[in-house]
Amino acid sequence: MRAQLRQIVVDCREPKALVRFWAQLLGSEPVDRARGWSHVELPGLGQLAFQPVPESKVVKNRLHLDIAVDDIETAVNEAVELGAARVGATVIDDQGAFQSMLDPEGNEFCFVSA
Missing domain, CATH: 3.10.180.10 (2,3-Dihydroxybiphenyl 1,2-Dioxygenase, domain 1)
Structure with a gap:
């Protein structure tokens, strides 16, 4: 089996707002998707995606x-x-x-x- 990284997903409260921060930071365009998701394209790497979750972040990221x-x-x-x-x-x-x-x-x- 050969696996390929497709996207990195970030849980967040406000995907539409957070994707705009990352899009500006990385010089990309934000894309809003169905069910509240958003993403930015990372040329050669896939996508950085933002998934809506109800809870706020409370501990340090593991990644x-x-x-x-x-x-x-x-x-x-x-x-x-x-x-x-x-x-x-x-x-x-x-x-x-x-x-x-x-x-x-x-x-x-x-x-x-x-």
Whole structure:
């Protein structure tokens, strides 16, 4: 059997709002679907989909996205303007640098650079 990743699904309260944040962040177009779902296309990777759920997020994600950027501080500032929040300070180690972030519904993601 050969499996292929088709989409990454994020549970959220407001898919139509959250997809617009991610679409702007990733330079893609939001797509609203049936039954309250929304998604953005990730060229070469599939889709980042948003599924409506009744409960709010209450614990840390077990999985998060690392978003490669040329300049972390510029990316952080732009994401904050879109509704994201910075978590802690930028970490620099032998692998490069990363900045932990929260999207508007509190889902963790990181900006990373080499």
